[in-house]
Every structure is written in structure tokens, then in C-alpha cells.
Amino acid sequence: MIHIDWRPNKNISKPLYIQIVDYFKEKISSGDWPVGSSIPTQRDLARKFEVNRSTIVAALDELKAEGILEGRGKGGTKVINNSMTLLSNIQPNWQSYIEEGIHIPNLKTIKRINELEFDTSFIRLSTGEASPDLFPTEKMEIVLKEVSRNINNLGYEEPKGMLYLREHISKFLKKYGIHVSASSILIVSGAVQAIQLVSMGLLQTGSTVFLEKPSYLYSLQILQSMGMRRCGIPIDEEGIQGNLIPKYIKKNRSSILYMIPNFQNPTGIVMSQRRRKELIEICQKEKMPIIEDDVYRELWIDKPPPDPLKSLDKNGLVLYVGSVSKTLSPGLRIGWIVGPEPVIDRLADIKMQTDYGSSSLAQLTVGKWLETGLYEEHIGYLRKQLYIRRQVTIDLLEKYFSDIATWKIPSGGYYVWVTLKDPIMMYKLFDEACKIGILLYPGYIYDSNHNQNLRISYSYASMEELKEGLYRLSKLIRKLKGR
């Protein structure tokens, strides 16, 4: 995605199109836009440079004449030469490095959302994050004052993370019935990193990862990049159907189960107490470890969910993952993994080789949130706000979507999982929604079989935006259905 930071220079007499040619040459000769880069369409360029399309056409013609760019029309325009230095073909062939690198790129839909979320004109029904309105500015000021009073060194931390924070997490987890010492806790930079560390540290090429179908984990490429197999297990109203797992287990192949027991992403389902017990029994019998991703636990609206699987686990079966991203702020990038000590030691060692630990400043800050009790206080406030937001969203869905879709009212979390009644081209819907300024996650990124679903987040957009966004979206769906 080429970024344009050009401004016209009004102090020189050079025509605008030549100024743009010079800007292209500078970007290309510095290697910022290497040979092989795609140039946006004329329309896009006109918008980005804030000039008439005819000016862009003149500039591109000039660059093509000089043999720097090539192509037009459907195939797109590309940088083919770096002729200013008369050293064409000298750059490394970055494109082949990019294409052959081990890690699989994000799904295109996700890449696009990741970029467009920073265009403020969009209504974000996509974002799994609390609205800026809900950010506890004043409490954060109090905490940062505490932090700056306690900061007299900010070095590398122990491999498992700052002891002060781990001790507070250990205390905090007791309220869910999880009793572990600080030495069984590893601080990580959010739940995604927890998954990455487990895949690099405990799994191998060919390992099987069981997961809910649909699941957030289908939207990440880390497992596939490392050559692991994903095996989806259906989910019903009580959660993942654990009894189906044994028949998929292959002998001589290590496996692990990843699941989100509370307010599952994307379906919002809460696993029943009965199902939790059953799942622990099944996994014990199969000697299969579980990654319990519990980052949504605190976001209950109606009543607290049952205790974690980890609290039922007497055999070190469960790696329990939590974070403050959904409750306080994803920008802190602080989460944790709880598990048997040798496993935590192993993951800590890999974390050290990966990024040398999470930010001490962020660790200290989260520790203070916990210690002062402001964390619990803020969550209480957040729950009340989510109650209101959920109500508004359900009311809007009833008003605009009742003829075209169904949904279950989530008892917590951030998302409503909407099922369209009639088939529709979801790629098309996503695309058209972008064009009218609405971002949402289509079901197919969570599982290709759920391509008639939308994940609608009620946590981020303002009330006004929720109203406007859902109204526009419902109109768009009706329009596409008609085709």
C-alpha cells in the first residue's frame, strides 16, 4: 500500500505534474517503492495527491516515457525501472523475498480492515475493542502518576515477566478458582502472542490443533505457516461439542485444543458448566492439552459465566490465557498464560528469543491497575455500558434486520453473530460495505462454511454510528439480495 505524503510546492514555477514526477523518482530511487511495486489507479492517485486526474495522467505518461513505469488498464501500473541512478536491476528482488517468506500473509479481507480502520470516515462495526468513549482517561492518569512515582529503573525483566505483575495476576485469578503461584504465569503481549508461543514452543509440523468451528483462530495464519493442521469441531448452544473430538485424533501426532469458553469469538456462545466438565474429562482421557482463551470472561452482561476449565483441571492439562486488551486497553499489549511450570519455562525461553519480554512500562502500569483496585472498578463500569450498547444494537437489529436475518442475543462480550436468511455473495457485501464507509467482519474469515454470517461488534462505534451503520448495512443487504 503506497503512502503519499506529497505537498505541492507553490514557491517554484515547475508544473504540478513535473513535481509529481519528481516525487515518484525520489520514492523509486530511494528504494521506498522498489521495482515491482504496484502503483494505485489514476483515480486513487488523483485523490491521494489531491490534484485533477489529468495532472496524474500527464505525470504517469512522463514516467512511462522515461521507462520507469509500465502498464495501464486492468493489469495495473508497476515500477519497472530505477533509471535515475542508471543502475537498473540492482535492487534485490524483494518481491520474491516477500512471496517466498515462511509466514503466510493475512487474509486479504483482514489486511484491508487493518488498514481502513485508521480512516476516520469509516463506521467500525468490525472492531473488537472498547470504544474510545469508554476509555478510563482519569483513572489512567491516576495510575500513570503512581507508575511515574515507582519508576526508577526500566530494564529487561525476568524471562517470565515482572514479578510484581505476576503476583497481582496470581491474586486476581483466585476469584475464578485458579490457584497458581507467580512462577506458573508468563506475561505475554496479548492472547495472539500466547498462541504464537505455543505453536513455536510445543507443537511441530504436522501437529493437529482442534478448534471451534467457527473460530477467531481461523482468521490467523500462524498455525498454517508452521505447517500445523487445523481441525474444526462444531459448536452448539452449550459450546464446542467435545465428544466429537476423539474420533478425529490421530495416533502418533501431537495435538492440542484451542477454545474460547466465554462469549466465543465470533459466535458469542458461553460454554455450559456441564460441557466444561465433560470436555475436561475427554481431554484427560485423550491426554490432550487445552488452550483456554478467556479474554472475554469479564465482559458478562447478564450474569457471570461458569468458572474456567482451568479451575477444574487437577492435572496440568490447561494452558489458561487472559489479557487486559478487552477489559482495559488493547494498546497496553499485556496478557498472560498460566500453566505447568516446565511448560511456562519453555514458553518464557522462546519469548526471550522472540522479543525479549513485554514492555516493562506496560507491565508496571497493569500491575498498578490491579493493585489499586481501579481495574475491577473500571470493569464494573464497562459492563453497564455494554448492557446499554447491546440493548441499542438489538433494538436496531430488530428494526432494520428482522426480515433479512436472525441472531441470538449475546449474554456478554462484544459481538452479535448475525445469520442472513437468504444467500448473498459475502465478498461482494464486504466490498460494497467498504464503499459506503462501513467495516465489518464477514463470517468466512472464521470458517468457510459460515459465509452467510456477519460479526457485528457493538463495543466500538458510537451510538449514532451504530444506528447509521446498521441502517445503511440493512439497505445494502436488501439491494444485493435483489440481484
Added chain:
Amino acid sequence: MIHIDWRPNKNISKPLYIQIVDYFKEKISSGDWPVGSSIPTQRDLARKFEVNRSTIVAALDELKAEGILEGRGKGGTKVINNSMTLLSNIQPNWQSYIEEGIHIPNLKTIKRINELEFDTSFIRLSTGEASPDLFPTEKMEIVLKEVSRNINNLGYEEPKGMLYLREHISKFLKKYGIHVSASSILIVSGAVQAIQLVSMGLLQTGSTVFLEKPSYLYSLQILQSMGMRRCGIPIDEEGIQGNLIPKYIKKNRSSILYMIPNFQNPTGIVMSQRRRKELIEICQKEKMPIIEDDVYRELWIDKPPPDPLKSLDKNGLVLYVGSVSKTLSPGLRIGWIVGPEPVIDRLADIKMQTDYGSSSLAQLTVGKWLETGLYEEHIGYLRKQLYIRRQVTIDLLEKYFSDIATWKIPSGGYYVWVTLKDPIMMYKLFDEACKIGILLYPGYIYDSNHNQNLRISYSYASMEELKEGLYRLSKLIRKLKGR
């Protein structure tokens, strides 16, 4: 590494050894110490529990009698059963998960240092980090006040990181002759993560990574874990001998060069201007990209080093890596990669899949350090302090080491690379140094051929500790030599 947080309960009449047995059972039954875990030696346990060795012997005998532990003597004692739950062999076989996981564990020496550095009784001649004495507490308070005034949301950031920080880095880099826009910069959690992202994003199994011999990069396992080949190129007083690279390049195999041009880790060498130009030419001819790890640049003591290779690079050949870890604080975990936009886009995408970006709090904080000019001010102070520390260290080396070792006076950075005159068993030296409370990095972790070297850091220990540590170390070397 089993962690003991046991305290005797004086309010109950149970003998101490039974209390210790109960503690073991709790740890084992909860899965914290799973079947297969090694138990420390009796002496270690006595120290950790702060009881007599006879109490430990009694407790271990009891646990063995119950069939929970097994073994003694050289082979060590292990957890073999989890009999309290009468569900033995129910846990997953964590040991095989750990052993078969993709990522190679850290070298034992490094693991040991990573752990022992948090034992305050040690003199740390190992640590590549500025001393707590040098931490700018007051300036950090000012900056955090600024931060808390500007914090009204702390969400996920753009894939490349916070624009505000990238813009300030873009401005800062101009002083080295690096002219890039914010869109060519990716924020990372330190230089180690930069290496990890490059290896996952641009390299493949079988790729060759050229590096200095010796090099810090030899101490990391990330490349080997991903199946990449490392190829060491000798380094002389002017830096890496780039002219030797072409003969090692294999056709049809992608390759990249990793190097530290300034105050190289571990040798302290600064690459000459002449060598820089030559290297750029060679790599251009070979179309081989360069990772320029320049985290030590600002730590010059005598005079600023030549401009970065990146400033000579007109063809997008160089990925330039910097960070605030060595200059300000490693605990912020903020660094950056500068490179061609499509490459930065690729690495940003993988970073999103790895940890969803670096801490926004830390990014905002580093941005404020740059914006206020306090960063430059602090570096000026740091340089003066490093001048003093280097002087003290060189004086001490002359006093205690002149008969047993040689060294070059570094013109900046944190390290003196000491070469012992007579061969010595370096594993033994490391081990014995640990026993007398001294931590240092032996040369073999940077290259197996440099096993008669020590990396002595003068940045971390206090003046008193430097004196005491170097004195004790010189005595130890003489003692081991005599054997």
C-alpha cells in the same frame, strides 16, 4: 527451573518435613510440577526451603515411599507419579511437547544468565543494558506527565505502529542522512523482534544468513529453528570482510546479510567508512539485502561513527534497525525497521499476526521523549558516563588482567572484548564464575572459534562491583590456568 515459594506454618503442629511433603503434593497435583519434572538437588532444596538438609532428606524419602518421586544421586530425582488424585498418567506428556516443539531452546549458558541476572547477589559483567544509576528518573517523570495528559484512548495501532512515533523517528533519522517517510518505518518491540520478523517474513527454509564471526546473532536460535543456514564472515579492525562474501553465495538460494556496523556486539569494532562503501557495492552487485542493526550508534565515546550504510543506499538494499533499548531503556521494548515500503508492509502484516503491534503506551512514551528533545539530552549525559565507566574498566583490566589477557579499547558501546593469553576451559570458567557470584558472557556463545574470549560489559555494574568483579575474575582465571 522449579520455583519454591513455601513458608513454614508455625501455627500448626505438623513437622516441617511433612509440611514440605504437602507442598510438593500440592504442586504436583495441581500440575505445576508435572510428571517428568526434575527436582533440584538436596543441597539446593535445603537452601530454597531454608531448612536443614536432613529435613529435605526426610521429605524426599516420604515422597519416594509414596511413589511420587523416584531416583537419587547423579541421575537426579524426578516426579514420576501424581498419585494423590489416583489418576496417574493422566496428564498430557508435556515433556514430549516441549522437546518436539519447533523452536530451539536458548543455549544453556544464556538460559542460566537470564535466570541468575535476577539474583541481586550477582555482579553482572554480563548485562548489555545501562546501569539503573543511569536511568533518567526525573526526565521519565516529566515525559509520563506529558503522556498522561495526551492519553485519551489506547487502542490497537495501525499495522506499522503509531504514526506520531513514526513521524518523530523519521525526523530523528535525518541527522544520520537517512531520509524516509513514516510509511517506510515499522515499529517493533526491539531489534530481536526485527530479526524474527525478517526471518519469518522474507526468508525460507534453506536461506543463508551471512553474519559477522563472532556475532551476537549466533547466540539466538531463531534462524536455526526456522531451518536457515548461518554463514559467518570474519571481522577485522575495519569490520566485516565483505569481499569474502561472494564466494559463499549459493545460486538459487535466497540470502541476506546481518551486521552491526557500530560498536559491534561482542567485539566493539566500528566499521570504517571505506569498508561501508565497499560492502554496499558488493551487496548491490550480488543483489543481496542487508540488515543493518544499528542499536549501538548513539553510544560513541570518542567521536561519532561514520553514517549508516542506509544513508549510502540508493537502491532499497538495506533494512535499517534501531531502538531505544541501549540509549534509554530496554524495558520500553521499542525499536524500528526502515526499508522499502512493500517490505515494511509485509513485515507489518506479520507483526499483526504475531502480537498485534507493540504497546501503544510505550510508543507514545518514546514519541514524547523524541518530541521534547529529552532523548538527545539524555544520550549526551549517557555518553559522558560511559566515558568514565570505560576508563575505570580499562584501568582495572590493566591492573588485574595485563598478564593474562589482551583487549582493544572500544571507542564506544558497552563492551570490552577480552582475549585470554593461555587456553582455558571456558565452560568451567563460566561455571566457577557463577559460583563466586560473577556473571559474564563467554566467547563461545558468539562463535565456537572464539572460546578464549570474554565479553565484559562496563555499562551495568556499579563502579564498586566492576572493581570487585574484575579482581575476583582475574584471580579465578589464574587459578584455572594453573590446573
